[in-house]
Amino acid sequence: MEARISKFVINGGKLLKGAIDISGAKNAAMKMIAASILTQEEVRLENVPKILDVIKLAEILQKMGAKIEFQNHTLKIDTTNLRSEEPDPELVGAMRASVVLIGPLLARFGKVNFSHPGGDKIGSRPIDRHIQAFRDLGVEVTEDNHGYTFRQGRGTGTKTRFDKITWTGTENLLLFAAGRNQTTTIDNIALEPEVFNLIDLLEKMGAKIQATGRTAVITGSSQLSGATAKCIGDRLEAATFAIMAAIAGEGITLNHIEPAHLEALWEKFREIGIKFEKKDDSVYIERPSKLRPTTISTAEYPGFITDSQPPMGLLLTQAEGESYIRENIFENRLGYLKELQKMGARIEILDNHQAKIFGPTKLAGADLQSLDLRAGATLLIAGLIANGQTSIEGAENIDRGYENIEERLSILGADIKRVA
């Protein structure tokens, strides 16, 4: 699967109906792929989404000597012949999530050179919290113009605490701790469900991990074994489609999800007046005749996730009255609002973190730019509810995290096509 430079063209105004299967979680799969570095036996991952980020991460490992097979959403990884070399700087630079390779590579080889992962359009995204925690655990970290060198030092720190919570930082350090022959305590960890999906895999591989509140105690081993694990349903994809269903759906069922992972979203849905019905592993959602305005303030799990802030911002352009958004996690995640303004949305951007949205406004089709993964998906949904035609440049940003989105939405009745 290559990055296809293309755009989406959408003819809006069609109501959507039917069922959609939610993919496996991107942000679980990426870290579980990294875990395969910790064993010389096969790791088999099921329910892995076929999306660009996953393919690129697998490619980084392949270039370093790993054997990878990816069929029907099952990924088999054998890192027996993995070489101790720097992960491809170009691929690392294009995909920030690749930082989770540092922990397991360091545990396996004792030293890693890693180029700067770079920031992106949602903020500068430094890795200082990861580095501080590695240092606490006895790792020497140096930086030059090209990137970082991580080296297991002589000291063996056994305890670290994140001053501020970091999701991938937590996973990076869990991966490191699981691969070394000692017990490590990590405090103030992230509690995202994907973190626990990774912990399950590491336990199956032989690590002992006790997570109590925000503290994890990990007894690792340099001799972990192979294992099979299944990625949880992608709650970020599910949230995107749930919000789509709430503004463009005549009745949509989302299958293969864990409704409990989206409690903060359901709470907002109740407040806004959106009808939904939860089952064991699915949710049915209908568009109400009237949406109430609300306030969104993003936070770490179990709070309202930053990734669902853009589609929610779109939804609030359709609510009756004044809504308020506060983005607390990233410095620059309101850029999509400027694109919505081009469609006629009435929005006052107060600063990089806050905006007021006034609704309801009938959106008009426009030529738009997909800025990042979640903003791109948001504009795509905006196109579905707008009058007339919308085009969205940068479809590859959306392909990073949503598998075959145009086919899956077409089945629900959307008029959307990809053009080169």
Ligand code: EPZ
């Ligand atoms: C994860 O990013 C997700 N990525 C993001 O999803 C998600 O938006 C984000 O968590 C939500 O918190 C993956 O899981 C691969 P953080 P992550 O470390 O781990 C700052 C998507 O589209 N920070 O919790 O990078 C950072 O800049 C992606 O699927 C530091 O300052 O997020 C940010 O402002 C986008 N120093 C905040 O903390 C550090 O060392 C939270 O970052 C680390 C983070």
